Amino acid sequence: MDPRGGRREPTMRDVAALARVSTKTVSRVINDLPGAGPEVVERVREAARTLGYRPNLTASSLRRSDRRSATIGVLFEDLSNPFDAALLRAVEDHARRHGVLVLAGSSEDDPALQRELLASLATRRVDGMVVMAAGGHQDALQRERERGTPMVLVDRPPTFDGTDSVTTTNRDSSRDAVLHLAGRGHRRIAFLGDRQTLWTSCERYTGYLEGLAHAGLTLREDLVRTDLHGPDAAETATAALLDRHEPPTALFTAQNLVTVGAMRALRDRDLHHRVALIGFDDFPLADMLQPGVTVLRQDVPALGRRAAELVFARIDGDRSEPTHAVIPATLIHRGSGEIPPPADGTR
Template identity: 45%
Template sequence: MARTDEPPDRRAPTIKDVALLAEVGIKTVSRVLNDEPGVRPETRDRVLKAVESLGYRRNTIASSIRRRDRRTASIGLVVEDLANPFASSVTRAIQDYAAARSHLVLVGSSDGDPARERTLVQEFGSRLVDGLVIVPSGADQSYLEYERAHGVPVVFVDRPGKRFKADAVVSENAEGTAAAVRHLAARGHERIAFLGDRQSVYTAAQRLAGFKSAMEALHGGADKRYIRTGLRDPRQARDAAVEVFGLDPAPTALVCGNNLAAIGAVHALQELGVRDRVACIAFDDVELADLLRPSLTVIAQDTAALGATAARLLFERLDEPGAPFRRTTVPVRLVPRESGEIPASA
C-alpha cells in the first residue's frame, strides 16, 4: 500500500527538467533562454511552454559564469538611508532606467558608515553585479580598486568619492544655497542663520561654502554665531535652531542645508512662535512643504535627473570601460513659497 503522507517534492525545476519536457537538449534550452539565433520557431515555443509549465527560474549567477561577458543583468546601489525621501527618489530613477534595460537593482543603506558601505559593496560583488552606483561615505573609496580590477565599473551619485577616480553626478550645491541667500537679501534680510550637516560630507561642505560666499558678497560675511553644522537628524537641528534663535539679536532668516535640518527647524520655529516672522528656505523639498503654513520655500534638487544620469553613465561605462571619467552637474532650482517671502521687518 502506497504511503500518502510523504511530503511533496519541493525541488526547484532545473534546466534538465525543461529539456526533458520540451524533448530537446540542454544546449537548445540554453540557446532559447539566452535568445540566441538558430533555433526553429516551433522548438523555441516548446521550450518556452515547458519553462512556463514547470515554473523554471534561471540561476542568473550560474548562467553568467558560462557566458563570455559574465554579465548578470544586475547592478548594486548603495545609498545613505533609503528611508530618506531624497535617497528613495534617486533609487526609483535608477531602478526605472535599469528596468528599461532588463537589469535588476540591488539596494542597501550604508547609514553614512564607511565600514557598512564597504560591506555592502563586498556583498554585491559576491553576487557578481555588473556595476555599482554609490553615494559615498567617509574619506577613502580606494578599496573600490578591487572591484574595478575585476571588471566592475563604479559611478558616484550625490557626491564624488575620495582617493578613487570614477564618474560622478552631483547637484549645484553651492549655487543652491547662494541663491537662497540672494533671495532672502532681496527681502531685506542681513542676519541669516544656517543649519547644516557634517562638513566632512561633500554636499554639506559645498552648501555652507555657497552660503558663506553669498553672505560675503552681499553683507561682508556671515555671522559665525548664526551657523551650526554637524547636525545629523531633525532633533539635533531643532535644538540648534532653538539655541540660535535665542541669541540677541536673533536672526531674521534661516537657510537649512538639507531636508532633515528643515524638519527640525520648522518644529523649533513653531515651538518658539515665530514661524510667521522668520523667513526660511530649505535645501531639498520636503513632503507636504506646500501645505505648511507658511508654505516652505525650497531649493529643489532634480532627483530624477541625478538617478537617471548616474544609471546612464554606468551603462555607458559598461560599454566603454576605457573612456575618460566624467563629472556631471545637475542644476537646482529655487521654488518660491510663503516662508521665503517673509520680510526682515515682519
C-alpha cells in the same frame, strides 16, 4: 507548500529529456538563438511549459562570456529618507528598461557598513554600482573602482580620480538662496548644516559664505551651526540661535532633516511668520505649511536618470573620460523665504 518541499526546480536537462533533444538545443530555444528547426522549437517550448522550467540566471551568468548578472548595486545613505527613496526609484526605473534588477542597501553614512555592503555586492558580482559615498575615507570605494567595477557616485563626488559622478549645484544654489534672503534686506542670516564630513554640507556652507560675500555681509560665526545630524540636533541648535540677544532674521538650513528641526524651533517660539527660512531639499507638503517653505529643490529624477545612464554606459564598455554631471537645483518661492526682516532691525 513547504519551502521547496521535496521539489526541485526543473533544469534544462529535464526539458531536454522531455523534448528528446540535447540541452544545447534547449539553450538555443530558450535564448532565441538560431539553429533550431521550427518543430523542435515548438517541442522544447511545450516541454518547458509543462515542466514549468525557468532559466537559472546564476548558472547562466557563471558560464556566459560576458559574465553579466543583470543586476546593479545601489548603496545609499538611508533608503527611508524621501530623497534617497526617490533617487532609488529613478535608478530602478531606468534599470528596468535594461532588464536589470537593483540590489539596494543603506550604508547609514558609516564607512565600515559601506565597506561591508560593498563587499556583499562584489561577492554577488553585480555589473555596476550607484553609490552615495559615506563621509570620511573613500578608500573602499576607490579600491572597488580600481578593480574595474563600473561605478557612479551620486549626490557626492569621488575624492579619487577616474570615476563618474552626478551631483547637484550645491554651492551655487546655496549662494543664490543667501542672495535671495539678502535681497529681501536680511543682514543676520544663520547657517544650519549637517555633518561637515559630508561633501554636500561643505559645499552648501561654501555657497553660504559666497552669498554673504557677494551681498557684502560679514560672516558672523556665532550664526553658524554645523554637524547637526537629524531633526533633534537641528531643533536644539536653532532654539539656541533664536534665544540670543541678537538673533538671526533669516535661516538657511542646508539639509531636509535640519529644515524640519529648525521649523519646529520656529513654531515653538511662534516665529515662523517672522523669521525667514530657506531649506535645501524639497519635501512633501512644504507648500501646505504656513507659511509655505521656500526650498532649493533638487531634480531627483534627473539625478537618477543621469546616474543610471552613466553606469549602463560604463557597463556597456564606454571608456571615455569620466563625467561629472551637475544637475541644477531650483529655488521654489513659497513664502518662508520671502519674509522680510523686521523694520527696526531687531525683531
